[in-house]
Amino acid sequence: MSPWNDTILAATEGDARLRPLKKMRIQTQIMIAVTGILVIMLMIIYFLYAQTSDIVIRNNNQYAEETMRKFKLGLSQKVDETSQIMLNLAFDPFVQKFITQNDPALLYEMGKELDRKIISLKAGRKGFEDIVLIGTNGVRYSLNGGIEYVRQLETEILNSRDVYVSGLKKFNYGNNLQTNMVFAQNMNASEMNKAAGGTRIGYIAVIVNVKAMFFDNDVSDAEAGVGFYLIDRFGKVFPETNSPDITRSIGDYGSQPEGERKRGNSIGGVKGAVQIQKLDQIEASVLSFFPEETLLAVLNAVRTRSIVIVIAALVLMA
Numbered sequence: 001m002s003p004w005n006d007t008i009l010a011a012t013e014g015d016a017r018l019r020p021l022k023k024m025r026i027q028t029q030i031m032i033a034v035t036g037i038l039v040i041m042l043m044i045i046y047f048l049y050a051q052t053s054d055i056v057i058r059n060n061n062q063y064a065e066e067t068m069r070k071f072k073l074g075l076s077q078k079v080d081e082t083s084q085i086m087l088n089l090a091f092d093p094f095v096q097k098f099i100t101q102n103d104p105a106l107l108y109e110m111g112k113e114l115d116r117k118i119i120s121l122k123a124g125r126k127g128f129e130d131i132v133l134i135g136t137n138g139v140r141y142s143l144n145g146g147i148e149y150v151r152q153l154e155t156e157i158l159n160s161r162d163v164y165v166s167g168l169k170k171f172n173y174g175n176n177l178q179t180n181m182v183f184a185q186n187m188n189a190s191e192m193n194k195a196a197g198g199t200r201i202g203y204i205a206v207i208v209n210v211k212a213m214f215f216d217n218d219v220s221d222a223e224a225g226v227g228f229y230l231i232d233r234f235g236k237v238f239p240e241t242n243s244p245d246i247t248r249s250i251g252d253y254g255s256q257p258e259g260e261r262k263r264g265n266s267i268g269g270v271k272g273a274v275q276i277q278k279l280d281q282i283e284a285s286v287l288s289f290f291p292e293e294t295l296l297a298v299l300n301a302v303r304t305r306s307i308v309i310v311i312a313a314l315v316l317m318a
Helices: 003-022 026-090 093-099 104-122 147-151 154-158 210-215 244-254 297-317
Strands: 128-135 140-142 169-173 176-188 200-209 227-231 263-267 270-279 284-291
Touching (some): 026 104, 026 128, 026 200, 026 270, 026 284, 026 297, 093 128, 128 147, 147 200, 210 227
Antiparallel strands (some): 128 140, 128 200, 263 270
């Protein structure tokens, strides 16, 4: 058979396939054509949206990793600063003399000098809520009245060989219930304090405001789940979200084995980018969560407008 005959045969077969369509009313044919165009356009929009969504989420994951690294570094620096301040005070000759003093009158005068020293130390540093000294001879000192809060943790502090760090604790300061952490360490007499003979003379504790020290203005009180979270070794979470399910799920992440807690894709049923890293210094973890709905909010609006424009244009064309 010649090529010319093949062409005629193909045209005949194509015409046969289109014959049912040609038998339809012209309006029906137009509607079928418009519907086909509409489906194709919607598929293109959906494909572009899916591709763009993947790019946005992938870029956000890279951004979240970098932000997490910076957040963790900043938190570690503040923990180191707190530990260093506590260590310096613990071996300060004046502080050692104060905590081993037995003369009430002299304690009163020394207490005023200690107030000035600690207030000067706190100046310009965010989050230092209180500094507490408790001596083995019964001496008690607190800048802002947090002795009883610290005494609740005394057994754990005394049994700690290194710097003790509590979990997240809610204390009431100035009629304001806030989330705090307690750093503490035992105090041994320095060589200059010959009277104590190098024995344990008490302990020092620093109470820090978690929000002011570690989060500054990064805490989101409104939108459920967005941002960074601190999870202590008991599964308590700061900040608490407006959604109990999200808060509970974040706490559960902190108790997962190390190999299973690097990254997830949902919290409390809310889909999003989840990353978590351990903070050995304070026996806690830091978690970042960015809901997918938040990441794609602008993209969703563009997709909706595109669909509306395509449908309107095709209706007018029809």
